[in-house]
Amino acid sequence: MQKISIIIIILLCLAPVVKGQQGDSTKDEYIFTKVELGLYLLLNSPKFSHGHPIDFGFSPSGSRFRVGVSCFGRYYLLKRFYAELQLAYSPEGGGYKSIRQTNVNYINSNFLIGYAAFERQRLRFDIHLGYSLGRLINAKTSDELFVSDENVSAWFNSWQSGLLIGSGIKVKVDKLHLINLNIGLSSTLGSVIKTEPIVYQVVVPSFSLGVSRKF
Known part of the structure; x- marks a missing residue:
């Protein structure tokens, strides 16, 4: 005994x-990761859409891209599901190359819910849907024919909200570090201009390239 x-x-x-x-x-x-923190470099193609939240009636050759930056934190739920919070400097606006443009800059807080649709030991494919709340920093018009810019911040609402949708790929570099590549689109839920009720801010496409660390 x-x-x-x-x-x-x-x-x-x-x-x-x-x-x-x-x-x-x-x-x-990946399936056992709980927390992930990282940084994104943003490449946005912003446009103003008149009358439609999502309007693809723009010439791709006339599009322009603006560069922003974002930090994010991600928490994994139920193995494949995750919640992500982003704080981003988001340069947006409207206009085409070689003509008058409007540069509108925001600080955005983005909340995403995502799902790992495909997963291997070194590769993960995610899809996500989110909500964005943005605070206007400033807005200026620019033209190649003019030396100085005109401040038009008074034309725009101080706050904007919108919906985000996208997908991304994560590649594991080592035990703790990841490389992230995402593509998506977004649209505001209401007009961004005070005097115009149907002018939406659309960003399509939006690319982000980043690095992150698992905890």
């Missing part, structure tokens, strides 16, 4: 060690 008791005690002592080793072996898998 004493021998059986000693064996049981030894097994109980070894159980946490075995469990810890199993935990270490799965820590590198």
Whole structure:
């Protein structure tokens, strides 16, 4: 009886060690990641849409791109689902190359809900849907024919809200670090101009390239 008791005690002592080793072996898998923090470099193609929240009636050759930056934190729920919060400097506006443009700059808070639709040990494909709330920083018109810009911040609403949709790929560099590439589109839920009720801000496409670290 004493021998059986000693064996049981030894097994109980070894159980946490075995469990810890199993935990270490799965820590590198995406599916066991809980928290992820990182930075994005943004490449936006912004346009004003008159009368439609999403309007693809723009010539791709006339589009322009503006560069922004974002930091983000992601928390994984139920293994494949995640919630992500982003704080971004988002340069937007309207106009085409070689003609008069409007540069409108926002600080955006974006909240995303996503799902890992495809997953391997070093590769993950995500899809996401989100909500954005933006605070206007400034707005200026620019023209290649004019030396100075005109401040038109008074034309725009101080706040804007919108919907986001997109997909992304994550590649694991090592045990802790990832490279992220995303593509998406967004549209405001209401007009961004005070005097015009049907002028939406549309960003399509929107690219982001970033690095992140798992915790």
